[in-house]
Amino acid sequence: MVEFRMPKLGESIAEATVISWLKNVGDYIAAEETLLEVATDKVDSEVPSPVSGIIKEIRFQKNDVVPVGTVMALIEASEGESQLQSQSQSQSQTQQSAQVAEPSSPYASAAPSSVAQLRQGGTTFLSPLIISIAQKENLSIEELQLIPGSGADGRLQKSDVYQYLKNRKYPVQSKPVVQNPPTSSYPKPKINYTEGKDYIIEMDRMRKMIADHMVYSKQTSPHVTSYLEVDVTDLVAWRNNHKEAFQAKTGQKLTFTPLFVEAVAKAIQAYPLINVAVEDTKIFVRKDINIGMATALPTGNLIVPVVRNADTKDLAALASDVNQLAESARTNTLKPEQIQGSTFTISNVGTFGSLMGTPIINQPEVAILAFGIIKKRPEVITTAKGDEIAIRSMMFLSLSFDHRVVDGFLGGSFLRKVGDYLEQFDTNTTY
Known part of the structure; x- marks a missing residue:
């Protein structure tokens, strides 16, 4: 059997x-x-x-x-x-x-058959090595129970623990003993519901996860949002002039998203400390630049597929990744690995007509950048003849960052660098 x-x-x-x-x-x-x-x-x-x-x-x-x-x-x-x-x-x-070795800690003070009960994910044994790592890294028994084991019969291995620690997002603490928890004197607002007129929609599984993630992010990171207005007239003109030739040559539709991803990846290379994760007093600086794209699903829910190693890809490769991920999101065929491992997230709120936004950080990252709608309007520009009024394509960028580890100088400098890449787009770009 x-x-x-x-x-x-x-x-x-x-x-x-x-x-x-x-x-x-x-x-x-x-x-x-x-x-x-x-x-x-x-x-x-x-x-x-x-x-x-x-x-x-x-x-x-x-x-x-x-x-x-x-x-x-x-x-x-x-x-x-x-x-x-x-x-x-x-x-x-x-x-x-x-x-099997002799027990050497409170984690393994019982017989092997009892120790096996510490694992509920299929692993039947906790080795002394695993126990020592757990003690060193302050991993609770509850947290060990959640780590998937890749060894025989689901056995937990050293590599499993270190991989978990590397991607640890929500540390599971031992159940605390709460005595006299503080209660608010403010009464919970009552929702007036009219039977037969109003109706109730139960959150689906994904919406519950999104809600939990958003609340967790706001409670974890002190959010600060900076804004920048950029002139993307040259970028828009280049894209409009080349989108048909680009698709004919590469087979890919050229949207603004791969251009935004490219600009963000270049800016991260200039300011790598924006590409980090934070846990307690530790800052994990990521070498890979994996850009998450906040994407709305047909159901109205949100998902974040990931463009991996964006700094190593040309515009054609970025367009291919962006289009494939967007199509998989629309058809609900994204694979688990395609929505994991992002190190920085962008959100194109302009696709919904929004001028700008105040995005919530995608934990455990420390920043998220929103791109507003590109809108034509008269602007004062400096020419060889002096100041003139011209019709320009303008866009707002809004960067929300975790003020625990990202100060105004770093956040502002990074945002300005993204803006520079967009404003000074090389119109001689080939593909």
Whole structure:
């Protein structure tokens, strides 16, 4: 009998929600055939069966939230695959037996069978090395339980812990003992509801996640927003003159987004301390420049697909990435890895007609840049003949940054650098 476990679906993902089972108990399923659909971190994913056989038991139902590594179903595998599975499990047990050491800390003071209860994600043993790392890094038992293990039978390895620490966003603390929590004397406003006239909409899963993330960000980072108005007349003219030739040569539609991504990536190279994450008193400076694009879905919800290593790509490659990610977002086919790992986020609020915005930081990043609508209006410009009034294409940029680690000088200098790249766009750019 083969145990079908919730697989690891991406970095730092500890659980997933069951959307639907495509097979029932008693059905035959082939290896690599999709067994169920799950939702994780705003993305729906299909999960294939690891073996061919008959489904004997399904332990979770639709809308159940299942930790990574948890046994979800039992499959009676075909004879050949069953033998192979047994050999794999036997080797795993032998390796675990050889690595068991005497308990050396409160984490491992119980017998191995009791220690196994500390892991609920499928890992059956916490090694002394893992325990020592947890103590050094102040990882609680609750937090260890959430880390997906990549070893045999979901066993937690050193690399899993360090990878988790690298991407740690929301440290899980041991359950605190709260005594006499402060209460507000201000009464909660009552919502007047008229039966038959008003109606109630229950938040879906994604909207709840967005709400939690936004509240967490505002509570975590002291937000400051700076504004800059830029003249993008030359950029707009170049794009309008080249968009048809660009598409004919590269096969990609040329929107303003890849031009914005390119400008931001160049500015980050000039000011790398804007491309960081912060946790307590530690500042993690990111070498990779991965630009997240806040994207509205047809449902009205928000998702942030990521253009990876934006500083290493030319305009054609950036346009390809942007178009592919935008299309995947519209069709709900984004993969988990495509919405993870951003180091800086942009939001094009101008697409909705907004003049400017005050975006909320995408944690654990420290800044987010909004691009407003490009609007023509008369402006005073300096020419060889002196000051003149001309019709120019103007746009507002608004940068929200975390004032814990980004001061006004850094935030303002970075914003000005982005503006310079847009205003001084090289009209001789080739593709």
